[in-house]
Amino acid sequence: MTHGWSVYVIFIVVLNVLGCAWLLYVNRKAKVKPGEAGEPVGHEFDGIKELNNPLPAWWTWLFVVTIIFAGIYLALYPGLGNFAGSLGWTSSGQWEGQVTDAKSQYGPIYARYFEQSIPDLLTEPAAIEMGGRLFANNCSACHGSDARGGAGYPNLTDDDWLYGGAPETIVQTITHGRNGMMPPMGGAIGGEPGIKQVAQYVLSLSGRPHDAKLAEQGKVHFTTICAACHRPEGTGNQAIGSPNLTDDIWLHGGRVTDIENQVRNGKNSKMPAHAEILEPEKIHLLALYVYSLSNSPGSGD
Numbered sequence: 001m002t003h004g005w006s007v008y009v010i011f012i013v014v015l016n017v018l019g020c021a022w023l024l025y026v027n028r029k030a031k032v033k034p035g036e037a038g039e040p041v042g043h044e045f046d047g048i049k050e051l052n053n054p055l056p057a058w059w060t061w062l063f064v065v066t067i068i069f070a071g072i073y074l075a076l077y078p079g080l081g082n083f084a085g086s087l088g089w090t091s092s093g094q095w096e097g098q099v100t101d102a103k104s105q106y107g108p109i110y111a112r113y114f115e116q117s118i119p120d121l122l123t124e125p126a127a128i129e130m131g132g133r134l135f136a137n138n139c140s141a142c143h144g145s146d147a148r149g150g151a152g153y154p155n156l157t158d159d160d161w162l163y164g165g166a167p168e169t170i171v172q173t174i175t176h177g178r179n180g181m182m183p184p185m186g187g188a189i190g191g192e193p194g195i196k197q198v199a200q201y202v203l204s205l206s207g208r209p210h211d212a213k214l215a216e217q218g219k220v221h222f223t224t225i226c227a228a229c230h231r232p233e234g235t236g237n238q239a240i241g242s243p244n245l246t247d248d249i250w251l252h253g254g255r256v257t258d259i260e261n262q263v264r265n266g267k268n269s270k271m272p273a274h275a276e277i278l279e280p281e282k283i284h285l286l287a288l289y290v291y292s293l294s295n296s297p298g299s300g301d
């Protein structure tokens with residue numbers, strides 16, 4: 001706040017408090033004349049009459065107390081323009097204090113879990129639960145509160161991975177994010193007829209009903225073009241996050257129109273990096289939680 005605004009705010013605040021005091025004083029002096037006390041003043045509504053009585057003393061004192069309180073409050077806390085108050089309280093200071101408290105309370109717990117490997121922590125339900133709470137706050141908006149994902153957002157509870165389900169791979173995914181990119185492919189496979197053929201071939205890879213003749217023609221496109229990223233068998237490549245097309249688990253849908261659209265338009269899916277917003281200790285617990293969804297204690301990896 002500039003100096004001018006500060007003076008302006010102080011002026012308004014002081015004027016208000018003094019105004020209240022003045023109002024109170026004036027009303028106290030307005031004495032009720034003897035003989036008029038308790039007489040009706042002529043206002044009546046719904047059977048309720050206004051009588052001419054002085055303000056009750058407790059009422060007046062209540063206001064005196066609030067005015068005194070305002071004076072003390074404004075001396076201790078910020079309220080008068082740029083004056084910080086003699087206690088030096090700030091809302092950001094209070095927040096920082098709470099953060100420090102939380103850190104000293106949870107810091108040792110995070111540190112202890114951070115020292116243990118993720119597979120070892122599978123036997124620590126409290127650690128998994130902490131990871132679950134972090135997941136609810138940071139990840140459920142995209143992956144769902146049950147982590148089962150949805151169209152475009154992978155299911156994290158199955159054992160099917162775009163990038164891999166090893167603990168360190170999951171940590172990597174959460175820390176640095178991922179970017180799954182498939183360019184539009186129509187041009188490379190002869191336009192719409194090619195798209196129709198290759199889509200039938202993709203259907204055949206997971207044993208879905210398909211047109212065998214078109215699939216046979218599509219296979220040629222697949223092995224020359226798509227195999228570069230999805231591998232010749234169509235099992236995908238975790239190094240670039242290209243999905244396995246043979247397991248009948250679909251990121252963008254398994255209907256023929258979904259597959260044709262995927263080939264026609266391509267896709268760019270982003271998993272945001274969390275290195276800037278979450279400490280490594282928290283990412284460790286998040287990875288543990290994700291890992292626990294498809295691994296039970298002792299199963300190893």
Ligand code: HEC
Pocket residue numbers: 135138139140141142143152153154156160161162163164165170173174178179180181241269270271272274286287290
């Ligand atoms: C803004 C949406 C969004 C948020 C928030 C988000 N994710 Fe993701 N996540 C995605 C998308 C989209 C993908 C798939 C990326 C791709 O297709 O290449 C993904 C992929 C993943 C994968 C890889 C799955 C695999 O099969 O390899 C993991 C693990 C994961 N997310 C965990 C998390 C965790 C843990 C959090 C919370 C810290 C989180 N995500 C927050 C959108 C999100």
Ligand code: HEC
Pocket residue numbers: 179180181182183185189198199202221222225226227228229230240241242243245249250251252253254259262263267268269
């Ligand atoms: C440059 C590498 C690349 C090429 C070439 C490529 N793809 Fe992909 N494809 C990917 C990636 C990466 C994804 C995942 C995109 C995402 O994360 O959203 C994907 C996703 C898909 C999907 C969606 C799978 C699902 O689970 O929903 C289909 C279907 C698919 N590709 C088919 C094809 C076909 C058919 C071709 C050949 C015409 C092809 N792709 C060529 C990289 C590629």
